[in-house]
Every structure is written in C-alpha cells, then in structure tokens.
Amino acid sequence: MPKKTTPLVDETGEVRELTATDLRQFKPAAQVLDPQLYGELLKMNARARRGPQKAAVKQATTIRLSPEVMAAFKATGAGWQTRIDNALRDWLITHSPS
Template sequence: MSPFAEPEHPSITTSDENWDWDGDIPELTAEELATMRPAREALPPDVFAALPSRSGQPEATPHQELVTLRLDSEVVEAFRATGPGWETRINSILALAIRPLARNLDVRRRSSSGRSDKRVN
C-alpha cells in the first residue's frame, strides 16, 4: 500500500473532471487577486447574510470598551478551557455581578440629587 493516500473529493457534488487530481491548477496572479472583492460587496445581501460567520470573536457591540485587565492566572485558564467566546462569558458574569452595585449607586444618586433620572444600568 502506498504511503500517499489519494486526495478525497471536497464534496460529493464535485465531479472527477472538476477535481484537481494532479495539482496543476495555477495560483492566482496579482492581477486576478486585484480584481477580487469581499463577499459582502460581491454577493447579494440576502446570500451574504445566509453565510456562516467565520470570525472567532463576536463583533463588539457599540457600548463595549476595549480595556486591559489583570486577572489571576487560574481565572483565565478556567475561562479559556471553556472554549471560544471565553472573553464574552467573562463579560456576562461581570455584568451580572455589578447589578447589585448598580442598584446601590442608583439609590445613592437619587438620594443625593433628589432626582431619579440618573440611573446606572
């Protein structure tokens, strides 16, 4: 048996004549690369919206702020062990943790100003 396995088809819909069995498909030239556009621009909006997201990190919402934070190494290791999105999970847990603090700040602000329109959410 040969140590080199024959490459598999990328999908069941790829025919033998459309599959590059011998690796002779040339690389794209600089001119060809220059004519390419991002999928967001080249595809109809409904088709692009149906594509799965390829990014590993969720898009930041407008109210998020990039910060540098020092955490205990065991905290970071535990969250990283949960897989992709671990930073988002830290944010969710911190958001839950500040709710009591936010309520206390809200009460103090109302009592010191006499107004209730300065809420911390």
Template sequence: MSKISKRPTILMPTVAEDKAITAAARSDPDAQPLTPKQLEAMVPLRALRGRPKSENKKLLVSVRYSPEVVAYFKSTGKGWQSRMDGVLRKYVSRHLRGAG
C-alpha cells in the first residue's frame, strides 16, 4: 500500500505578485537582497557543523595505561591526551632516527 504525501500544494506567485513582493523587499532597508559577492561566499550549513577536518587524521584505538601514567597526564590539565600523543610521537621519532 503506497502512502500519499500530505504535503500542501505550493502555489507560486504570479508575475505581478512576484514583482510586488520584490518591490516591497527592495524598499525595506533591512531586507536588501544579497550581493553576488555575498552569495558566492555562502556555504552549506552542513559544511560548518562539527569540528574541522584535521590534516593529521588520528586513529581511534583502545589502549590500557598504568594508572599513574594516566593520572600524571590528567594532572597537567586540559589537552592531556594531546600532550600524551606528543610524548609518544617524540619517542617514535627518536627511535626511528636511531634505527636508520
């Protein structure tokens, strides 16, 4: 059984009505049409949602650390996970240089 849409029918204004609406909008100083430059600068709302995409994508993993290690990094305040990542990255960098 198909469902019939309950959406109301949209009636487009006539040319005369459209001209009257446009004239009224242009006469309102608070409702001026957007300039071509403003229209070009617009982006879809979904592009603005969420955190910006990082160039350095990180992997989500589940790891277990010693309680004292986690406690130390947490005690350094906000951003402790990034600092922990930085320490591990330095470790890897030093050991990669030494291996080559």
C-alpha cells in the first residue's frame, strides 16, 4: 500500500511548507510538461538572458580606497562604482599613472 502524503494545500488554500520528502518527489519540468509548452518556456528563458557585450567589458578587481573616498562615492547612491571609474578616466586625461 503506497504511503499517504500530506496535501500541499489546506482547506483555506494556504500552501504548507515543503519538506525534504516533498522535494524528493518532484520531477524535472521536461518530464511533466507538454513538450510544446516546455519548448516555449525554454525560448522565453533564452530571450531573457543577457546578450553579448557591445562595448569593451569591464574587468573585476579589488582596490583599496580611503574610507573618505568610499563614503563620498557610496553616498551618491547606486552606480557609485561607475562614478569612481568615470573619475579615474577623467584623471587619466590630464595625468600619467607613472
């Protein structure tokens, strides 16, 4: 006789917390969805991905800055790292890094 499983939804429509047993019973979407629907989902996901870079890609780095510089740039809100990059670009116009 198969084990009795606890319903995922109660009488009010609330979904209970999933257990490890519930997760082990899940199957991959490709096995349970209509192939046409699954194909459409894959296409939608592919369109949502970022395309190739149009300009030169920035490089990730670690840099040590004084607390005052960090505070000043972070205080300007989101995009503060780009503003540091722009400030360094401006500095390179009139200075040599040597």
